[in-house]
Structure formats: structure tokens, C-alpha cells
Amino acid sequence: MRFATWNVNSLTARLPRVEAWLEEVQPDVLCLQETKQADAAFPHEAFAAMGYESAHHGEGRWNGVAVVSRVGLERVTRGFGDGHDDAGARLVAADCGGVRVHSVYVPNGRSLDSEHYAVKLAWLGGLRDLLAATCDPSQPVVVCGDFNVAPDDRDVWDPAAFEGMTHVSTPEREALESLCGWGLVDVFRRLHVEPGVYSWWDYRGGSFHRGHGMRIDLVLVTESLAVATTAAEIDREARKGPRPSDHAPVYVDVTRF
């Protein structure tokens, strides 16, 4: 099975590219972030035409997440599901082919002194609590999406340039480590130890062509999936060409679990 995640920065703007990418890469499950759509606007029919079921959680202008699957889509849940706000449609989960799959869009902390930074840390804690309450780390579970955290200094183009900034701060990295401590593996990093492989590049200043990126889009999996993973890739080709998202898709291949 092939699991993928992609922050598309508006599915309305990106649908043709998403359709082309599905056709080319043939993932079994695709998690989307930043659809920027209300549920009524989500193009379920376009995905159905390609053989995929889909579940969306969105409010319109900002955020919005989805799970798109051709191996089944059951037990869909939106948000934290316990009455706690998920800060504007940032989490949707479903059972896909025997795997519990979560599409997450972690809040951007903006700056270390921002109230949004505290929201981001709390959100990551809430995600850990959700997993602890609803999942078993001995079972196949995927948590993937845009975490807005670069796990370590290999994941940013210039650590010195990020001093005092979000995405790299110790509390954010510790919150991500705590999440993984529940029983998740950053499987791309397990298979690729080299620095300088990124999933996001700012639109501004020619960042992509200058290699100024960050790896903030992660596929976290439980150990039973991690040991069965044969490949983990970031498709930076998808960042090229006309009207790209500022994020590249990430996908992993799992043989058996």
C-alpha cells in the first residue's frame, strides 16, 4: 500500500495537479491539507471518478483537511472529537484498508511570542491525547500531514537563519518527540539520514531554486508499519512547473503489516 500526504495550498487552485499526480503516482491513500474549502465545495466526484472515496473537514477560507482512499474509508472522525476545538478544521481521520489514517494540519505558530505559538504546542499535545484515547500503538496507525515543525537541523536549509523562529524551536521539537513517543516513527527519516531534503519552499525569493526549504511534511507510522516500509519519498518534481503548491507531496510504501 502507498500512503501519501500533500499540503496543496487550496484544492480549488490545485485540483488539476492533484488529479495528474494521483494518475502518475497511484497512491492508495492521499491525505490533503489546506484545501481551503467548505465541505460543500469539496470535489468528491472528481476523486470518485478516479476510484477514490473521500472524507473532508473544512470550513472554507482557511485550513481544511481530507482523506482520499481507494482501499476503503470507514469510521470517519473530524477534529478531536471530544468537544475540543481543532482550531479550524485541521484534523480528519478514517480507517483505510485496515489502517487508521489521520490527516493533520498543525497550526502555524507564527512567532515564538505569539498566542498562536501556544495554540500550536497545545494542539500537538491534543493530538497525542487523541491517539492515546482512540488508538493502539501496536496496531497500524498513520499520522501524516503538515506539522509545521522541522524535526531536527538536517531538516532546514540554514539552521542559523532560523534561530529564534518557529518550526525549529526546542518546545516544538519536544512536542513532536512526545507525539512520536506514543509510538510513531518518522519513517522518511528512518530510511534517509542525509540532510538537505525538504518538503516545503517559500514562494518568495526563489527559495525552491536556491534550495532554501524545510522538511515539515511528515508521515508518522506505528512500528508494525515502519518495519514493513520499503520506500519513503518526497516528490520534489511536484513543486516545479506552473502554479505549484509551496509543498511537495510525501509518500511511503508498505508491503505487509
Added chain:
DNA sequence: ATGGTGGCCCGGCCA
């Protein structure tokens, strides 16, 4: 150079 680009959708906000 406190900028830049792109998406929302038309004045800023957000990333």
C-alpha cells in the same frame, strides 16, 4: 531593502 509570492477574494489576512 522589515521586502518578497501566492491564495483567499477585493482589503487585508495568512502562510
